[in-house]
Amino acid sequence: MNETQLIQLLSPTSPRRIRVIENLLVGKRSVSTLYWGMRYGLLDWLGYQKHLTRQEMETAVNDAAAKGLVTVTDLQASLTPSGITLRQANLSRQYQPKALGIRLTVDIPHFWQRLLLAVQVVSEYSYHNRQYYPLRADYRDKQAIKRWFSANKSDVTTRLPDALITFFKTQPEPAADLFSHLLTGHNTPGYTLSQLAAQTELSATTGQLMQTDALCQLAEQVLEDDQHVLRLLMHDLQQSPVSDSAMATLTAFQRGQSFDQISHQRKLKPSTVREHLLEAAIFLPVSALPYDRLLPADLQRTFQTRLTGAIDDWQYDTVSDLDIEFWQFRLYAILRSKQV
Amino acid sequence: MIAETTFYQQLKQRYGFESFRPGQLETLTALATGQDVLSIMPTGAGKSLIYELYGQVTQQLVVIVSPLIALMQDQVASMNYHGEKRVTALTSMMSYSEKAWTLTHLNKYRYLFVSPEMLTQERVMAQLQQQKVGLFVVDEAHCISTWGPDFRPEYLLLGQTREQLGAPLTLMLTATATPRVKKDIKRRMRLPAASVVTQPIDRPNIYLQVETVAGTAEKQQRLIALVSQLVKPGVVYFSSKKLANEMAALINDQTACRAAAYHADLEDESRFKIQQQFMANQIQVVCATSAFGMGIDKNDVRFVIHYHLPVDIESYWQEVGRAGRDGAQSIAILLYQPGDEQIADFLSQGSIPTDEEVHFYFQQKQLSEYDKDPKANLVWFYKRHAMSEAQVLELFKKRAAQRTGALQQMLRYVRTENCKRRFITGYFGQAHMTQPEQCCTSDTPGTTIAELGLESTAQPPENVGLSGWQTVMDQLFLRKK
Numbered sequence: 001m002n003e004t005q006l007i008q009l010l011s012p013t014s015p016r017r018i019r020v021i022e023n024l025l026v027g028k029r030s031v032s033t034l035y036w037g038m039r040y041g042l043l044d045w046l047g048y049q050k051h052l053t054r055q056e057m058e059t060a061v062n063d064a065a066a067k068g069l070v071t072v073t074d075l076q077a078s079l080t081p082s083g084i085t086l087r088q089a090n091l092s093r094q095y096q097p098k099a100l101g102i103r104l105t106v107d108i109p110h111f112w113q114r115l116l117l118a119v120q121v122v123s124e125y126s127y128h129n130r131q132y133y134p135l136r137a138d139y140r141d142k143q144a145i146k147r148w149f150s151a152n153k154s155d156v157t158t159r160l161p162d163a164l165i166t167f168f169k170t171q172p173e174p175a176a177d178l179f180s181h182l183l184t185g186h187n188t189p190g191y192t193l194s195q196l197a198a199q200t201e202l203s204a205t206t207g208q209l210m211q212t213d214a215l216c217q218l219a220e221q222v223l224e225d226d227q228h229v230l231r232l233l234m235h236d237l238q239q240s241p242v243s244d245s246a247m248a249t250l251t252a253f254q255r256g257q258s259f260d261q262i263s264h265q266r267k268l269k270p271s272t273v274r275e276h277l278l279e280a281a282i283f284l285p286v287s288a289l290p291y292d293r294l295l296p297a298d299l300q301r302t303f304q305t306r307l308t309g310a311i312d313d314w315q316y317d318t319v320s321d322l323d324i325e326f327w328q329f330r331l332y333a334i335l336r337s338k339q340v
Numbered sequence: 341m342i343a344e345t346t347f348y349q350q351l352k353q354r355y356g357f358e359s360f361r362p363g364q365l366e367t368l369t370a371l372a373t374g375q376d377v378l379s380i381m382p383t384g385a386g387k388s389l390i391y392e393l394y395g396q397v398t399q400q401l402v403v404i405v406s407p408l409i410a411l412m413q414d415q416v417a418s419m420n421y422h423g424e425k426r427v428t429a430l431t432s433m434m435s436y437s438e439k440a441w442t443l444t445h446l447n448k449y450r451y452l453f454v455s456p457e458m459l460t461q462e463r464v465m466a467q468l469q470q471q472k473v474g475l476f477v478v479d480e481a482h483c484i485s486t487w488g489p490d491f492r493p494e495y496l497l498l499g500q501t502r503e504q505l506g507a508p509l510t511l512m513l514t515a516t517a518t519p520r521v522k523k524d525i526k527r528r529m530r531l532p533a534a535s536v537v538t539q540p541i542d543r544p545n546i547y548l549q550v551e552t553v554a555g556t557a558e559k560q561q562r563l564i565a566l567v568s569q570l571v572k573p574g575v576v577y578f579s580s581k582k583l584a585n586e587m588a589a590l591i592n593d594q595t596a597c598r599a600a601a602y603h604a605d606l607e608d609e610s611r612f613k614i615q616q617q618f619m620a621n622q623i624q625v626v627c628a629t630s631a632f633g634m635g636i637d638k639n640d641v642r643f644v645i646h647y648h649l650p651v652d653i654e655s656y657w658q659e660v661g662r663a664g665r666d667g668a669q670s671i672a673i674l675l676y677q678p679g680d681e682q683i684a685d686f687l688s689q690g691s692i693p694t695d696e697e698v699h700f701y702f703q704q705k706q707l708s709e710y711d712k713d714p715k716a717n718l719v720w721f722y723k724r725h726a727m728s729e730a731q732v733l734e735l736f737k738k739r740a741a742q743r744t745g746a747l748q749q750m751l752r753y754v755r756t757e758n759c760k761r762r763f764i765t766g767y768f769g770q771a772h773m774t775q776p777e778q779c780c781t782s783d784t785p786g787t788t789i790a791e792l793g794l795e796s797t798a799q800p801p802e803n804v805g806l807s808g809w810q811t812v813m814d815q816l817f818l819r820k821k
């Protein structure tokens with residue numbers, strides 16, 4: 001995290017909650033974080049920087065404020081006119097990620113472990129070398145590589161480089177160069193990200209973004225092509241963006257169980273059941289949830305007449321006299337966000 | 341009884357060597373006659389070859405107890421490298437399923453590395469008891485002694501563990517043991533009759549230099565000057581990760597050579613890359629904290645510099661031992677700034693719980709809240725093993741006094757105007773020593789780096805910049821252009 005990245009995550013039109021951005025990056029999945037992450041259009045960044053500290057975040061905010069790019073009121077950050085100008089200019093000057101969102105449905109860190117190991121194994125194999133220090137990897141990843149390698153052994157020394165070359169050609173040159181130097185193989189130890197950042201005058205923050213986004217794009221290419229040489233490495237890395245527990249709640253609700261029944265059977269607090277449904281609503285398309293049961297048609301009509309203007313300006317007070325609960329107000333906002 | 345020739349055959353077949361290094365064959369033949377052995381060999385003298393070969397020849401399970409996960413991983417990687425696949429490390433880093441699979445398939449392995457903590461788990465012991473352990477190896481055996489530099493209470497249980505495993509043949513290995521520690525190791529392992537194989541601790545090809553500097557700025561300048569002047573590769577040891585990072589950056593900035601920091605904060609991927617870069621001489625200087633290099637076999641390290649005062653002679657000598665493993669002239673330089681002993685004292689005493697901490701942890705009903713704190717774990721270890729609070733307090737008091745004494749010895753090394761080498765060999769109880777012509781700062785204070793043949797004449801590597809991805813692909817996959 002640095003001030004450049006912070007500015008990219010802020011809005012030119014409205015203030016944003018600093019804690020929401022921080023929690024999103026760290027990967028905290030509270031409904032409030034997820035909801036505002038969706039509203040800010042930043043859900044793709046969920047869990048992007050698991051080790052981000054409060055101090056790093058504050059430093060970035062303070063640096064940006066000291067340079068007059070940002071003002072902070074009530075823990076909400078707004079871009080100043082010069083902040084807006086810089087953000088606009090950075091859109092063409094700074095690396096802009098394209099595919100971070102796939103991180104929600106693919107286990108990207110493990111994909112990287114596997115890719116690294118696959119490249120090392122194939123590299124040594126193409127030099128007919130059996131004597132080398134293997135990268136350390138999780139048992140599950142090692143097993144996946146073993147299976148993958150024996151299934152592809154006959155032509156892997158051409159298919160893997162070919163697939164990588166195809167991929168690199170889709171990338172901006174600096175990103176392709178950076179990515180290739182992170183790989184390791186025969187007599188090629190590769191470089192660490194901080195070594196590359198030091199040698200290329202990229203900031204470590206940008207370097208990490210380029211690496212992650214390139215990897216995400218490669219994952220997309222693999223998923224789009226059944227015949228991709230890396231496809232077999234991917235099959236147990238796909239995941240749902242919705243947590244298992246929230247998914248189980250949704251399934252029970254779809255089978256016709258009431259909130260009380262679910263809460264009783266799954267030994268969950270009633271508030272947790274509602275949070276589960278909100279989480280599912282945030283991540284899944286409108287068709288995946290029985291909105292008509294959650295928000296009856298007449299309630300939706302009332303909301304429609306009472307809640308007008310920009311969604312972020314809606315106030316619960318406007319509807320709190322109705323016989324409703326807060327989660328319904330929030331769910332309606334999610335629904336409307338998705339219908340725009 | 342295994343014939344000596346069998347060991348030689350395996351040595352040739354497996355490693356391509358014609359002869360053993362000092363101490364290896366003596367240890368192997370003692371083991372072959374059913375003798376438990378305490379083998380004291382300097383770092384890098386090929387300790388692991390002994391148990392690798394023994395497992396190979398006898399086709400039996402070898403269990404190696406080792407104190408550090410990083411060390412075990414390096415050893416597993418190194419055995420993989422030599423073509424041995426039937427080896428694994430049972431550590432807390434393993435996932436639950438991986439551990440479960442390994443435990444139920446122990447018969448698939450010839451070599452099993454375990455941490456002493458693992459051996460306190462019933463599930464692990466139950467599975468191990470079903471195997472016939474051919475050789476029980478205690479690596480870094482000095483960890484069992486409260487008189488040693490790296491005492492680990494879990495090691496105290498190893499004597500008992502060994503008996504629970506049916507008292508298999510046992511090999512205790514250490515690089516650094518004073519006579520007192522040797523005796524203590526045998527006693528605590530309940531193997532008073534074990535034979536002892538000792539190698540000379542001295543490394544005559546390493547010139548021993550101690551330099552006193554006035555302050556931090558001078559120390560930094562001196563480091564930069566030395567790193568520029570000396571033949572590389574080399575290792576610089578620091579007492580903190582932060583300083584290792586900063587000095588690596590400074591070396592990259594102010595000298596023509598490439599440096600990298602290497603310490604426990606690195607993730608596996610970076611650790612691997614930096615090790616490999618160092619092996620391939622792509623970086624010439626590594627700025628390390630003392631955890632570095634445990635598993636690396638780099639023979640041509642020409643200098644080891646200590647930027648801080650080590651906490652005891654044992655760790656100092658172990659780190660110095662990274663230099664000159666190929667036998668060629670090398671140098672160890674200790675940069676001492678008056679007052680450095682305070683940092684060392686802080687580090688050395690810092691791991692010992694205070695009276696208040698002992699009292700606090702003794703009062704807790706559960707450890708869970710504090711289980712990340714090594715001090716809490718330490719106190720609880722004794723609590724679980726039925727020691728009273730008073731006994732534990734007394735124990736830590738002794739430990740603190742022992743650490744203070746060890747640091748005093750280190751300072752005596754720095755200050756002595758007599759032969760530094762004789763001081764070291766004397767410390768480890770080895771009176772006999774042949775002094776090399778160029779010995780140490782005390783004996784030949786005027787010796788220059790040039791006279792040692794360690795002045796760098798190589799042109800600094802040209803910074804050619806990074807190649808494009810196409811070139812990287814050609815190199816990685818041996819693609820013909």
Ligand SMILES: [Zn+2]
Binds near residue numbers: 758760761779782
């Ligand atoms: Zn001397």
